[in-house]
Amino acid sequence: MTDTAHGAAEAAHSGTVRRLASLVRKESLQILRDPSSILIAFVLPAVLLFLFGYGVSLDIQRTRVGLAVEVQTPLTQDLAASFQASRYFDVSTGRDRRAFEEDLVLGRIRGIIVIPATFTSDFAAHTKPTVQVIVDGSEPNTANFVQNYTQGVVANWAALRSAETMAQQPAIIPEPRYWFNAELESRNFLVPGSIAIVMALVGTLLTSLVVAREWERGTMEAIMATPVTAAELVAGKILPYFVLGLVSMTLCVAVAVFLFGVPFRGSLLALYALSASFLVPALGQGLLISAATKNQFLASQVALLSAFMPAFLLSGFLFEINSMPTVIQWITIIVPARYLIPSLQTVFLAGDIWPMFLEAIAVMLAMGAIMFLLAARSTRKRIA
Amino acid sequence: MWIRLKALIIKELLAILRDPRSRMILIGPPIVQLLVFSYAATLEVRNVDVIVLNRDSGRWGHELVQRIDGAPTFRRIFHAQLPAALQDSIDLQSAIAAIHIGPTFSRDIEAGRSADVQIILDGRRSNASQIVGGYLNQIVASLAADTPAGRRVTDAGVNVVPRNWFNPNLIFQWFMVPNLIASIALIIGLVVTALSIARERELGTFDQLMVSPLRTHEILIGKLTPPMIIGVFHITIYILAAIFVFGIPLRGSLVLLYGSAIFYLASVVGLGLFISALSMTQQQAILGAFLVMVPAMLLSGFATPIENMPGWLQHVTIVNPLRYFLVVVKGVFLKDIPLSEVARNTLPLAIIALFTLSAAAWLFRRRLE
Structure with missing residues (x-):
């Protein structure tokens, strides 16, 4: 009796693994075959880093x-x-x-x-x-x-x-010291910030487009009709983009450090822990957008407005959050990039400051959990 | 021909506006964006926290702390007891600057020696901390001017009297909102146009369009007109908001602004159509539009002035339509720039439009064969 139950559980388990593996394989092939996902995961980050590294600079010269x-x-x-x-x-x-x-x-x-x-x-x-x-x-x-x-x-x-x-000396001599970035290169904080934007793009925009396309074409319903469970389906969709996000981030970091000479004073462990935690809400947001819109045009616009622009403007990347009006400061609380960017800048410029990182990781994971719950609810509701 | 064209334009407009959610996305978010981003995007620094370690027991150290406390830029002043606390609060970013007043501060001042004050700033936020550093320097300098030694020196000082033209109080929104007028038109125009052909291709309705009696250029005009109408609509809403919500003075001529806007929108839509003709799927079109949009915004003088870029990159910005239209929008609003200057910035827009539209038409025909 216990034997059969055990066997059934094992069969179900191996079924999950098998189904998941084939879903991941299908999704990965789709990524590799579509030049546009390569464009967004590798070409756009390269262009962004290049512009921030060479061109866009807040340093006033001449x-x-x-x-x-x-x-x-x-x-x-x-x-x-x-x-x-x-x-x-x-x-x-x-x-x-x-x-x-x-x-x-x-x-x-x-x-x-x-x-x-x-x-x-x-x-x-x-x-x-x-x-x-x-x-x-x-x-x-x-x-x-x-x-x-x-x-x-x-x-x-x-x-x-x-x-x-x-022969008079000044009465008080202020001695300013800029820690972590003594030469005040704006590149040194723009480049880590742009890595967060790249991950927001891969995580939210790309994912929402891909899943919205399945809804738009009706292939989502086709998959739903197979024995695949909702959790497997989500995991199968998410895993390849999670990996893609991390690969894209790794590439960015390599370019930042080896080409632009941005210092990297923290540990790789901290870098990956932070990035992985950021991808959870980013991917969850992508799923939520696609489940709510089911249309690529809408998904792209919503992703643009709710992920890309906030990561750019409301994250403290270019503009100080403290200087914004109070209402807008409240809005920034729900922008995941806001938690990632200071930590990323710290990993690069200051080193491992774990109390700061752990807090950021906890907040981002909690936001991710909420996003996934909402996405799951809205997916189930639409099908019923 | 006019009847066919009219039918196509109506069909295209309906394709965009039929879905209530698409309508929403074309109207709601751009307005929210204008409100949120124009207030959020400020390079001013306010409400920042600093930490002070005052190891001086005399009156000058106390006076310096008082003056920092009274500065409107700072929200909270933390008081540290040990140097290690300064490091911690900088590390954890609970303060952007740490001020360390040494034990001999007042004694040095009274004795007429130069007194040191150490200021530690968080270089991870180097732009903000540079500005905070500037404020602190001013506070220190004004204190120095009040010391006995300082009073002797300041007699020899020079007054610098600043005057701000075009924007007397240097209000950041006066800069930001005109920038947003131009960039939102870019974002919406590019994505709507980029999707128009790609969507038909993906859904298979493109072939139907091809076998209709419409000529190629008629199809192109039909695809171009709706995004231009939507673009003009957005620009109008934004101009109204700029004047009536943000109170930005419109000093120049609206006729010039709209005249230039038509060419700007044509160049944006041409760019979108070019992307659309290159893409096979909607996803490719959207991501392609993105690949154009992000560099266009970064290299326009919006985020950072073009003159700060290295020379070769300044040459790259020559092909960027946003760059020219930004000059026109800001110029017409704030500076009342003359017709010749508007024309000088509109001509490149016309050339870019001509080029992208003909390239799109060429690509479009080639794809048909």
């Missing part, structure tokens, strides 16, 4: 500005020379600010620095002379940088002048 020196004296020429020597500015010099106004409107320069005619006399009379800086407010970030760097150049110049005359 902003073009106009410098209007209204009256040439040795003093104003000395200050003008400080601007010309600054590595942050690419200066073209003139006498009249009006000569630069059109360039500012057309965006050819980002600011006009005016050393007024009264500068030399004010300086001699010790009545704080003025330097005016006019910036292009349509680019607020660049505008801020131009203001700050102008202030920096002028302050340095003034300090040097007064040091010459009074």
